[in-house]
Amino acid sequence: CKTTIAMLADPAASKSVVFGNDGVLAGMRDGHAYIDSSTVDEHSGQRIGEALSSKGGRFLSAPVSGGWRDAAKGALDRKLYDEVTVEGGLLTHLGHRHWFVGDSPAHAARAKLMLQIMMGNIVGSLAETIAVTQAAGLDPSQVLDMLNSSAMGNALCAAKGKLMVEGKYDPNFQVYLQQKDLRLALHLADELGVSAPISAAANGQYIRARQLGLGNMDFAAVRKAYDADTGTAAGE
Amino acid sequence: CKTTIAMLADPAASKSVVFGNDGVLAGMRDGHAYIDSSTVDEHSGQRIGEALSSKGGRFLSAPVSGGWRDAAKGALDRKLYDEVTVEGGLLTHLGHRHWFVGDSPAHAARAKLMLQIMMGNIVGSLAETIAVTQAAGLDPSQVLDMLNSSAMGNALCAAKGKLMVEGKYDPNFQVYLQQKDLRLALHLADELGVSAPISAAANGQYIRARQLGLGNMDFAAVRKAYDADTGTAAGE
Amino acid sequence: CKTTIAMLADPAASKSVVFGNDGVLAGMRDGHAYIDSSTVDEHSGQRIGEALSSKGGRFLSAPVSGGWRDAAKGALDRKLYDEVTVEGGLLTHLGHRHWFVGDSPAHAARAKLMLQIMMGNIVGSLAETIAVTQAAGLDPSQVLDMLNSSAMGNALCAAKGKLMVEGKYDPNFQVYLQQKDLRLALHLADELGVSAPISAAANGQYIRARQLGLGNMDFAAVRKAYDADTGTAAGE
Amino acid sequence: CKTTIAMLADPAASKSVVFGNDGVLAGMRDGHAYIDSSTVDEHSGQRIGEALSSKGGRFLSAPVSGGWRDAAKGALDRKLYDEVTVEGGLLTHLGHRHWFVGDSPAHAARAKLMLQIMMGNIVGSLAETIAVTQAAGLDPSQVLDMLNSSAMGNALCAAKGKLMVEGKYDPNFQVYLQQKDLRLALHLADELGVSAPISAAANGQYIRARQLGLGNMDFAAVRKAYDADTGTAAGE
Structure with missing residues (x-):
């Protein structure tokens, strides 16, 4: 098998699969390819890419966006990206649309964060x-x-608005994960010297939802951060 | 003519048409109806409604939302609302969807503000x-x-995002109008005892856009509030 | 008696004392003076000043700052200000320091708001x-x-910090009053085209304290806005 | 010499002095003491403390606060703290007041951050x-x-206010350093599950000052973040 594809829970899992005993790195052969569809922070992605390259391997960081839509975004190796996204290619099984965002795994990580800023701010609003x-x-x-x-209508607001009206927050994408993404996005904006006051305010409301014991609820539970009576929130 | 319908620029115009010499109030007859499709603040709407009622008139505050979609929302007089929104009724020429939001013109004004919060926050984000x-x-x-x-896709982001990428801000809905709506919404939230930090942060960015001399540009020009070099903004 | 001095609870009281039956305006004589040491919004102050002037009267808006210090700030009538602030003058009984801030009652109202921004933000921080x-x-x-x-030490933080550590919020200056001042200051900043994000964030926390039922507690109770368990806040 | 005291520019320098060739760790003897008066992040302090302890050494993290006042705060080794802060002790040369804040270098780092939150927010306000x-x-x-x-008067506002009025920002404590401290404080608050909206808003204004090219100016230059005409800011 010349191409391995992985979709793992978090950066730690991604790194363990690559760097662990009998991991992807140990088995890497010249010209073989590894595609990671996990969401990996830009530094982990960079490290994985460099390690595999040093053994002649090819690497594509191809994070998938949303749970509801299948959009994969590839990076690093334009040729590999092209091979796997053509009709019948590996990634066409993963998502119906793909974007080549740049020559480094950092580009893929950053592109995904941009979507997460919007998602956090829209649902917070x-x-x-x-x-x-x-x-x-x-x-x-x-x-x-x-x-x-209205012209603002979208699938996200329809779904999350319904949860808020019903007050039911069974997790699809959790508060703590959305807040982690906003934290990373604010960290990136800070590094780049861009003040991001709207995202900072939204981030504060997700932190408050965590404080209320709602970290593992769906991120629509940020609605609770606006209530006076939060005494029972943690017990839900 | 038993029913008059008006769509005017602002609350001052609405009040002048009603209370001025030979205005709507002067000509109001028992059972006649006046429908105002302007966007009127809740206190002006209330005042108009009470004045017309005192002369036996019927009043419907029916603000229209957006420039791009034709959605009218009615209020105050359920029976009048029903008459004018049935197939072939007066308001069916104005909008393809209508909502009866409550028994007072204040309800119509508030409902419209809710949409404006979302619009300001989404475009700011x-x-x-x-x-x-x-x-x-x-x-x-x-x-x-x-x-x-993605699940966040909507007509608003597609249109306003394009303006931001091109840096062209010919006005459709101006910065100063969007900021005015956020100000009114924050005032309402304050009155109701609800802290609205995301909207407050977005409001600050629209104020900054005004400060940069962009008050009469399209509200997508809030993008400029994030730039370091704003020296030429006012001259655009 | 040629000079009357008043210190009243709010703008409504100030206006009633001036414009009411047998009020200050009715009794005003050419050359007589009226000094208002109440905290009056800039429009009320302007109206009072113009009314008294029209009868030949002299007016000084001289709001007093803080409860703990006796600092009066005068306005409008430089000559009157000088007469009443010289050693032994009327205002020397009111405050140990005075500032002539400008030729209109609006200046006095605005100067006081500037101090209130700082007070709200420092105690919120x-x-x-x-x-x-x-x-x-x-x-x-x-x-x-x-x-x-440290170089940050001041009487305000010493006093309010103690209340926060003890969790005792017997009112000296209430949450709802501090929040009202921040609201007015934000309104002024908006009017002037200055974005004030720090004050807007602080304002949100005082609104939240009001939402928790703490509006009549000392404004140090804004500390409660940071707690997860607010179930009992309203009952205090 | 049984006690070494150091005051270095940043965590990297602190670590190099301890862990470098012929560094403090290499020369550490049983019972000897090392006092670091640099400002070190909590993880670096922890690492230094553990390394020295493993060789029988004693460690005190004693960061100094402010440039204007000489207040040192000690940590980790209560006995060592007592020895060096008694009259004539080593730290009495460094600061006129000392506080023992807890049993770990993290406590000293966190205590200092608390002061930095206040400093950033007060000067931003x-x-x-x-x-x-x-x-x-x-x-x-x-x-x-x-x-x-007023009761808000303090040495910090007197000094920084003067710089703002004069528009002269020769660096005493730089924008980028104050912003770094707010970033660390927000990171800590996030970790602890406390939403800190006022500090987040202030942080945004310091980031904006950096964006305007003022990172190396005195942090009072955050005043510039409020101006419309920032075209020349970077050139100052």
């Missing part, structure tokens, strides 16, 4: 809007319906 | 994301394409 | 610091002692 | 207040004088 809607004596389902009928 | 994207050495058009292909 | 201090396993009394020994 | 003051047509020197005469 939705929570804020629903909280004000309810305090204003309006019907949140109706406001959601208006939102979905 | 998009500006923030594009600014970080560009500082990170990624291609903003590609990131926008990913965003539009 | 202190609450934030104490909350992190406690979560970090440090002794808040010791950190306060360090703070007071 | 002062910049915001001065910016609004100037936009409001008030005299900033006069407002500073009022502030200094």
Whole structure:
């Protein structure tokens, strides 16, 4: 087998599969390829890529975005990217759309963070809007319906808005994961010298949701950060 | 003519048409109806409604949302609302969807503000994301394409993202109007005792865009609030 | 009596004393003076000044700052200001220091707001610091002692820090009053086109304290906005 | 010599002095002591302490706060702390007040961060207040004088306010250092599950000052983050 593809839970798992005993690095042969579809931070991706290259291997960091859509984004090795994304290629089984974002695994990690900023801010804003809607004596389902009928309508707000109105937060993508992504994005923005006040404010509300004991709930539970009576939040 | 319908620029115009010499109030007859599709603040709407009612008139505050979609939302007089929104009714010429949001013009004003919070925050977040994207050495058009292909994709981000990438801000909906709506929404949230930190942060960026001389540009120009070199912003 | 001096609870009281039956305006004579040491918003002050001037009266808006220090700030009528602030003058009984801030009552109102921004932000920051201090396993009394020994030490932090450590919030200056001042300051900054993100964030925490039922407690109770368990806050 | 005392520029220097060839660790003897008065992050301090302990050495992390006051805070080794802080002891030459904050170098690092949160937020708030003051047509020197005469008066605001009014930012403590401390403090608060919105907003303004090319100016230059015309900021 000349190409190995992996999708793992976190950077630690990714590194262990590559660097562990009998791992991908140990078995790497000249010209063979390793594709990692996990979400890996930019430094881990860089380290994996360099190690595999040093043994003649080829590496593609191809994180997948969302749980609901199948969009993979590749990086590092343009030729490998092309091979695996053509019709019938390996990644066409993973996602219906692909983007080549740049010559380094860091590019893939950063591109994914950009989407995560938007996701955190949109769902945080939705929570804020629903909280004000309810305090204003309006019907949140109706406001959601208006939102979905407007130019702002999208699948994310429809799904997360429903959870907020029902107050049910069975996890699809957890509070602590969304907050981790905002933290990484703010760290990146800081490094680049860009002030990101909206994301910083949203991040604060996800931290507050964690403080309320909701870290493992769906990130729509950020809605709870707006309530006065949070006494029972942790027990949910 | 038993029903008059108006769509005016601002609350001052709305009040002048109603309360001015030979205005709507002066000509109001028992059972006649006045529908205002302007965006009117909740206190002006209340005042108009009470004045017309005192002369036996019927009033519907029916603000229209967005420039791009035709969604009208009615209020105050359920029966009048029903008459004008049935197939062939007056409001069916104005919008393809309608919502009856409550028994007072304040409800219509508040419902519209809820949509404006989301619009301001989403476009502010998009500006923030594009600014970080560009500082990170990624291609903003590609990131926008990913965003539009994701569960977050919507017509607003597609349109405003394009303006930001091109740096062209011919006004459709101006910075100063979006900021005014966020100000009103924050004022309402404050009155209701709900802290709204994400909207407050977004509001700050629109104020900054105004400070840069961009108040009359399209509100996508909030992107400029993230730049270091703003020396020429005002002159654009 | 040629000079009347008043110190009233709020703008409504100030206006009633001036414009009411047998009020200050009714009794105003050419050359007589009225000094208002209440805290009055800039529009009320302007209105009072113009009304008294129209009857030949002299007016000084001289709000007093703080509860703990006696600093009066005068405005409008430089000559009147000088007369009443010289040794033995009327205002020397009110405060040990005075500033002539400008030719309009609006100047006095604005100058006082500037101090209120600082007060709200410093006490909000202190609450934030104490909350992190406690979560970090440090002794808040010791950190306060360090703070007071540093170049940041001041009477405000010493007093409010003590309340926060003890969790006792008997009102000296209430949450709702401090939040009202931040709201007015943010409104002014917005009008002037200055984004004020730090004050906006602090304002959000005071709104949250109000939401927790602490509006009538001392504004040091903003410390509570940082707690997870707020179930009992309202009952205090 | 049984006790060595060091005050170095940053964690890297601290570690090099301890772990380098012929460094402190190499020369450590049973019962000898090493006192580090540098500002070291909590992980570096921990590592140094453990290494020295393993060779029978004693370690005290004793960071010094401020440039203007001489306050040292000790940690780790209560007995060593007592020996060096008694009258005539080594640390009495360094600072006039000392606090024993806890049994680990992490405690010393965290205690110092608490002071840095306050410093960043107070100076950021002062910049915001001065910016609004100037936009409001008030005299900033006069407002500073009022502030200094109030219960909020302290040496920090007097010194930094003067720099802001004069627009002279020769570095005493740089923008990039203050921002680094806020970043570390926000990271700590995040880790502890405490949302810190005021500090996050202040942090954003220091990042913006860095973006304007002011990273090496005194941190009072955060005042510039509030200006519309920043075209020349970088050139100062």
